[in-house]
Amino acid sequence: MNLKYELPKKLLEFMKLEADEEIRYCAPYDLSTDGNYIKDSYVAVTNKRIVVFFKSQIIHNISLFDCQDILCEKLVDNGVLSVIIGGQPYLLARFSMRHVARFAYIARGAKLLASGQNKMVVSLEQERICEKCGRAIPGTRECPHCDGRRATLKKFWQLCSPYKFNLLFISVLMVATSAFNLVIPYVLKEFIDRVLYPRAGGFYEVLIFISVILSLTILLITFNIAKNWWCASLGAKISMDLRAKLYHKIQQLSLSFINSRKPGDLMNRVVGDTSNIRRFIEQAMGSMLTILITMIGALALMLRSNAILTLISVVFLPVVIVLSRMWRKHIRRLFRNQRFHSDRVNSLLQDVISGMRVVKLYGREEDEIEKFDHLNERFASIQKRNEVFWAKFYPILTFIMGLGLYFVTYFGGLDVLKGNMTPGGLTQFVSYAGMLYGPLGWMTHLPRMIMQLVTGLERIYDVLDEEPEIADLPDAIDHEIKGDITFKNVSFGYKAYEPVLENINLEVKKGEMIGLVGPSGAGKSTMINLIMRLYDVDEGQLLIDGIDIRNIKTSSLHSQIGVVLQETFLFSGTILNNLRFAKPDATLEEIIMAAKMANAHDFICKLPDGYNTYIGEKGNRLSGGERQRLAIARAILVNPRLLILDEATSSLDTESEYLIQEALKRLTKGRTTFAIAHRLSTLRNANRLIVIDNHTIIESGTHDELMRQKGLYYKLVNAQLQMAALQEANAGHTHGRRGGPGGPPPPPR
Amino acid sequence: MSTIHCQSKPKGTEAKTEQSAYTDDILKIKYITKGNAKFKRTPGGFVSLEFEGKFYSRVSVYRAFPFTNPDSFISIRQPDEKAEEIGIIRSLNELDKETAEIIREQLNIRYFTPEIKKIIDIKDEYGYAYFDVLTDRGACRFTIRMNTSSVIRLSETRILIVDIDGNRFEIPDITKLSAAELKKLDLFI
Numbered sequence: 001m002n003l004k005y006e007l008p009k010k011l012l013e014f015m016k017l018e019a020d021e022e023i024r025y026c027a028p029y030d031l032s033t034d035g036n037y038i039k040d041s042y043v044a045v046t047n048k049r050i051v052v053f054f055k056s057q058i059i060h061n062i063s064l065f066d067c068q069d070i071l072c073e074k075l076v077d078n079g080v081l082s083v084i085i086g087g088q089p090y091l092l093a094r095f096s097m098r099h100v101a102r103f104a105y106i107a108r109g110a111k112l113l114a115s116g117q118n119k120m121v122v123s124l125e126q127e128r129i130c131e132k133c134g135r136a137i138p139g140t141r142e143c144p145h146c147d148g149r150r151a152t153l154k155k156f157w158q159l160c161s162p163y164k165f166n167l168l169f170i171s172v173l174m175v176a177t178s179a180f181n182l183v184i185p186y187v188l189k190e191f192i193d194r195v196l197y198p199r200a201g202g203f204y205e206v207l208i209f210i211s212v213i214l215s216l217t218i219l220l221i222t223f224n225i226a227k228n229w230w231c232a233s234l235g236a237k238i239s240m241d242l243r244a245k246l247y248h249k250i251q252q253l254s255l256s257f258i259n260s261r262k263p264g265d266l267m268n269r270v271v272g273d274t275s276n277i278r279r280f281i282e283q284a285m286g287s288m289l290t291i292l293i294t295m296i297g298a299l300a301l302m303l304r305s306n307a308i309l310t311l312i313s314v315v316f317l318p319v320v321i322v323l324s325r326m327w328r329k330h331i332r333r334l335f336r337n338q339r340f341h342s343d344r345v346n347s348l349l350q351d352v353i354s355g356m357r358v359v360k361l362y363g364r365e366e367d368e369i370e371k372f373d374h375l376n377e378r379f380a381s382i383q384k385r386n387e388v389f390w391a392k393f394y395p396i397l398t399f400i401m402g403l404g405l406y407f408v409t410y411f412g413g414l415d416v417l418k419g420n421m422t423p424g425g426l427t428q429f430v431s432y433a434g435m436l437y438g439p440l441g442w443m444t445h446l447p448r449m450i451m452q453l454v455t456g457l458e459r460i461y462d463v464l465d466e467e468p469e470i471a472d473l474p475d476a477i478d479h480e481i482k483g484d485i486t487f488k489n490v491s492f493g494y495k496a497y498e499p500v501l502e503n504i505n506l507e508v509k510k511g512e513m514i515g516l517v518g519p520s521g522a523g524k525s526t527m528i529n530l531i532m533r534l535y536d537v538d539e540g541q542l543l544i545d546g547i548d549i550r551n552i553k554t555s556s557l558h559s560q561i562g563v564v565l566q567e568t569f570l571f572s573g574t575i576l577n578n579l580r581f582a583k584p585d586a587t588l589e590e591i592i593m594a595a596k597m598a599n600a601h602d603f604i605c606k607l608p609d610g611y612n613t614y615i616g617e618k619g620n621r622l623s624g625g626e627r628q629r630l631a632i633a634r635a636i637l638v639n640p641r642l643l644i645l646d647e648a649t650s651s652l653d654t655e656s657e658y659l660i661q662e663a664l665k666r667l668t669k670g671r672t673t674f675a676i677a678h679r680l681s682t683l684r685n686a687n688r689l690i691v692i693d694n695h696t697i698i699e700s701g702t703h704d705e706l707m708r709q710k711g712l713y714y715k716l717v718n719a720q721l722q723m724a725a726l727q728e729a730n731a732g733h734t735h736g737r738r739g740g741p742g743g744p745p746p747p748p749r
Numbered sequence: 750m751s752t753i754h755c756q757s758k759p760k761g762t763e764a765k766t767e768q769s770a771y772t773d774d775i776l777k778i779k780y781i782t783k784g785n786a787k788f789k790r791t792p793g794g795f796v797s798l799e800f801e802g803k804f805y806s807r808v809s810v811y812r813a814f815p816f817t818n819p820d821s822f823i824s825i826r827q828p829d830e831k832a833e834e835i836g837i838i839r840s841l842n843e844l845d846k847e848t849a850e851i852i853r854e855q856l857n858i859r860y861f862t863p864e865i866k867k868i869i870d871i872k873d874e875y876g877y878a879y880f881d882v883l884t885d886r887g888a889c890r891f892t893i894r895m896n897t898s899s900v901i902r903l904s905e906t907r908i909l910i911v912d913i914d915g916n917r918f919e920i921p922d923i924t925k926l927s928a929a930e931l932k933k934l935d936l937f938i
Contacts, residue, residue: 037887078861090793136877
């Protein structure tokens with residue numbers, strides 16, 4: 001995202017920059033304070049000031065060092081940039097959503113400058129609209145229309161280059177098929193002029209003609225089949241290559257990149273865009289050369305045989321092009337409209353069927369039926385209209401598109417009567433004219449197909465060209481972790497403008513169990529993500545046994561960390577496979593040992609297929625507690641030096657919580673452990689509790705110490721105790737109708 | 750599924766502590782009226798409030814029903830991240846003219862959903878549609894993705910269009926558009 005627009009020269013002069021002053025950030029804003037669209041107004045941030053222009057007038061000129069705070073506030077469908085000076089907030093500029101993220105980055109950057117840090121904020125986010133052509137950018141860095149096209153087609157060529165031989169072969173086939181296309185009318189002409197018209201032959205000549213035509217046609221068909229086969233296999237190979245490359249890249253890329261994209265988006269690129277490219281190779285590339293050569297050849301032969309008649313046929317070309325474009329556009333509109341309405345019907349269906357319980361509970365069946373009928377009728381009427389249109393107008397259109405041929409036949413017929421042309425010549429000519437008209441519809445479709453190819457490639461290369469942010473340093477080492485962890489002035493945010501952790505300092509001794517406590521969104525999981533090095537710290541250092549985490553090979557680090565999360569992710573497969581996921585070479589004995597320690601061995605043995613039980617996608621054939629115990633067994637198996645438990649016991653019933661607590665106690669023994677839990681009772685084994693709020697550590701100590709301090713932890717414990725008392729009372733009252741998730745949390749001891 | 754309502758089960762609250770007193774406090778609607786509050790414009794373009802003996806150097810204004818009842822139930826909140834509620838204005842009409850005007854100004858800053866007055870052109874290309882429109886806030890061009898979620902139907906005649914940046918545009922009554930405009934919009938409604 002562009003954070004430094006070019007400030008118009010005139011405005012730059014108005015700013016009267018000092019000698020040691022330079023513009024760091026600059027962006028346009030598009031709303032006046034009273035909410036009207038405006039143009040040509042800018043906010044510029046130098047290393048000393050914030051200057052706000054309204055058109056060519058400076059309306060605010062504020063020293064950065066007077067500002068107590070600089071904020072970009074996101075309001076409803078717009079945002080404002082404001083500063084606080086002397087406790088008083090001032091509104092500087094207002095903008096639509098188009099610039100909200102931009103100003104959020106700039107505000108963060110200005111704040112850094114104001115605090116005397118000479119650091120620049122950069123944005124990895126992509127622009128959504130191309131500055132040059134105003135088109136939407138389909139989630140890529142460069143606009144495929146402006147910058148991308150040529151470079152991307154070059155990349156496409158590179159992609160094809162390993163298959164040069166195939167390409168050459170396909171080209172030969174294409175040339176050959178077009179040659180056959182052109183030869184067949186010639187044979188016909190010869191037959192008419194030499195045999196039929198002078199009535200100069202008999203059975204023998206007809207037989208020769210038939211066999212020539214037949215063998216030509218058979219050859220043509222054979223070549224066509226071969227061509228299509230080669231194109232299809234080339235398309236499949238290239239799209240397979242691309243899919244493989246993409247998948248490899250996605251595995252390498254850091255989580256911050258993956259998280260910056262919607263999962264569906266990446267999946268679309270692997271599946272959708274690659275198949276778009278395959279389709280292009282199969283459908284467009286295979287016919288392109290054939291059609292082109294056939295058309296040019298036909299035109300040349302037509303010119304040679306009768307120039308005036310050629311002119312007459314060409315005159316109609318633009319008409320046909322315009323007609324078929326208009327037709328295509330209209331058809332697309334019609335069918336898009338139809339799809340739009342079918343989507344509406346689908347989404348209503350999905351909505352209602354998944355919410356059927358609520359609909360029935362509130363007795364709203366009738367209303368829902370009415371709503372559905374309405375949409376359904378509308379969809380049906382549109383569908384009918386479209387089909388009727390299609391049936392009515394398609395034949396008419398084909399007729400109009402062929403009108404040119406009637407003229408050719410008329411004028412050509414006159415020529416034949418006058419003796420300027422032979423009857424065979426006319427037949428040949430008309431066939432060639434048909435070849436000129438036939439692929440025109442396809443030709444008008446070509447730009448769209450090329451654009452689809454370019455966009456698809458652009459979106460794929462956008463991922464492929466991405467450098468993994470978390471890459472091993474060249475001198476990174478394998479390190480056997482002992483378990484001392486130190487956070488030194490660590491700051492981090494998923495987006496540069498939204499710090500999640502600020503200035504965290506924490507020292508953890510080997511073997512200690514640390515409980516992380518605090519409201520949701522305070523940054524507990526973020527701390528854990530940093531320890532797992534799914535992200536790198538923005539500022540400060542994270543040390544493991546005194547070594548900066550960035551100097552340890554990620555593979556070495558990850559092989560020594562065990563993780564149990566709230567939502568256990570199991571892959572579809574057997575229990576055995578899932579346990580071995582962490583350690584592929586584990587012996588069966590090791591696996592049973594791990595399962596025993598995790599209190600999982602018993603339930604696994606009771607399953608009919610034991611350790612070979614197939615657990616389905618995401619392990620949904622097991623209960624939450626069982627899945628959790630498998631996750632613990634998986635963590636035990638790697639014998640990790642560092643253990644991370646993120647809400648490992650929430651959403652479990654009391655009995656399985658007990659089993660898991662027991663398993664966890666065994667697991668955490670002697671290992672440095674970080675545990676997050678909302679139910680504070682879960683943390684009763686922790687050596688130390690760290691309370692995080694407002695992006696930083698606000699309390700730390702044992703349970704007793706923190707209770708004495710009467711701070712946030714004390715409040716949280718009390719709130720949970722009361723919840724428990726309340727639920728117990730209610731449970732007694734309603735006698736065993738409790739059900740559902742979240743029984744009372746046992747109070748911490 | 751039986752959900753238990755804490756309020757209807759007096760037995761559950763036998764230990765009426767600080768905490769539940771606090772809970773009761775949250776449940777009350779605190780009305781801000783002509784008599785008990787003083788709103789003032791700040792030099793920085795925001796609004797301050799004096800209410801229940803407290804002075805807030807800046808407050809934020811939120812509509813509870815922005816589409817159906819834009820002038821009723823205005824929630825006055827702290828301007829920070831947590832945005833705790835200070836009180837509610839039942840209706841702008843109950844305030845004196847000057848104060849209502851101040852609140853309207855602030856609402857005008859917080860909410861920005863232009864009304865489309867005239868559709869000049871809609872062009873669609875490669876999965877995106879480019880709108881060129883005249884709104885009550887001036888001329889505007891914006892781009893939407895061609896899928897169902899870009900157009901939200903608030904009612905049979907009222908629609909909301911969401912562009913790729915997340916800006917929203919309202920057409921209060923599509924039946925009031927001209928036939929030519931409707932035809933351009935046909936694809937989306």
